Amino acid sequence: MIDLHTHVLPGIDDGPKKAEESIRMLADAYKQGVRLCGATPHVVLHQEDAIAHFIKKRQESYRALSAEMEKASLSFPKLILGAEVFLDHDITRHDALKALCLEETPYILVEFPLSAPYNPYWSEWLHSLIVRGFRPIVAHIDRYLHAEKMLSDFHGLAITYQINAARFRSFSGRRFVGRLLSEAAPCIVGSDMHNMAVRNCDIQIAFTKANKKFPKKAEALFSGTAMQMLKPYFGGEKYDKIAY
Numbered sequence: 226m227i228d229l230h231t232h233v234l235p236g237i238d239d240g241p242k243k244a245e246e247s248i249r250m251l252a253d254a255y256k257q258g259v260r261l262c263g264a265t266p267h268v269v270l271h272q273e274d275a276i277a278h279f280i281k282k283r284q285e286s287y288r289a290l291s292a293e294m295e296k297a298s299l300s301f302p303k304l305i306l307g308a309e310v311f312l313d314h315d316i317t318r319h320d321a322l323k324a325l326c327l328e329e330t331p332y333i334l335v336e337f338p339l340s341a342p343y344n345p346y347w348s349e350w351l352h353s354l355i356v357r358g359f360r361p362i363v364a365h366i367d368r369y370l371h372a373e374k375m376l377s378d379f380h381g382l383a384i385t386y387q388i389n390a391a392r393f394r395s396f397s398g399r400r401f402v403g404r405l406l407s408e409a410a411p412c413i414v415g416s417d418m419h420n421m422a423v424r425n426c427d428i429q430i431a432f433t434k435a436n437k438k439f440p441k442k443a444e445a446l447f448s449g450t451a452m453q454m455l456k457p458y459f460g461g462e463k464y465d466k467i468a469y
């Protein structure tokens with residue numbers, strides 16, 4: 226499986242504080258069948274130097290985690306670096322946005338305020354990212370108060386919807402996924418894991434539930450679609466980084 230939405234880097238956001246917890250999260254995800262993780266810490270772009278500051282912090286965190294992973298005699302998913310970018314104003318004015326994409330791809334994971342009043346400019350902001358060559362992945366589309374309105378406003382945009390694995394646990398969640406699958410935009414599942422306690426990786430149980438409810442779509446949701454998205458950007462030698 227491929228999980229492109231995780232908070233596994235230590236000490237950078239509301240994910241694990243220490244690399245030891247990151248290690249446990251990644252080992253657990255591997256046991257559940259995850260072979261590739263996008264590490265996507267939260268970033269808010271209120272200040273002009275926010276991206277440079279974030280990239281520096283992310284690099285330090287990744288370095289600390291990699292050192293611990295090398296020492297541990299456990300199996301882990303491969304990691305690619307990205308961000309979960311909070312869109313609460315027009316971020317397209319930032320020049321360095323490319324640094325927030327999932328490594329060398331144009332895919333950028335974006336989130337909106339979860340319960341703020343609906344903002345009719347959200348679709349315009351997505352559009353302005355798209356015309357600049359980005360391919361937004363809308364994080365946890367299942368979590369928004371205004372999800373239905375968003376689906377209708379975002380219709381036709383070159384975006385991907387990401388659904389949280391936890392949503393498959395409830396009947397209403399699975400019904401929402403069924404609704405989402407009727408949209409033309411591609412959909413992928415991610416864990417959005419933050420820790421080993423309440424927001425852990427529950428992708429295996431989600432896959433089992435999805436396979437029962439949407440047997441023809443489960444493989445694409447948990448692996449195939451993400452692989453298709455990434456593959457063109459990891460050609461040649463770099464392919465090893467995402468092959469599993």
Ligand SMILES: [Fe+2]
Nearest residue numbers: 230232309417
């Ligand atoms: Fe997240």
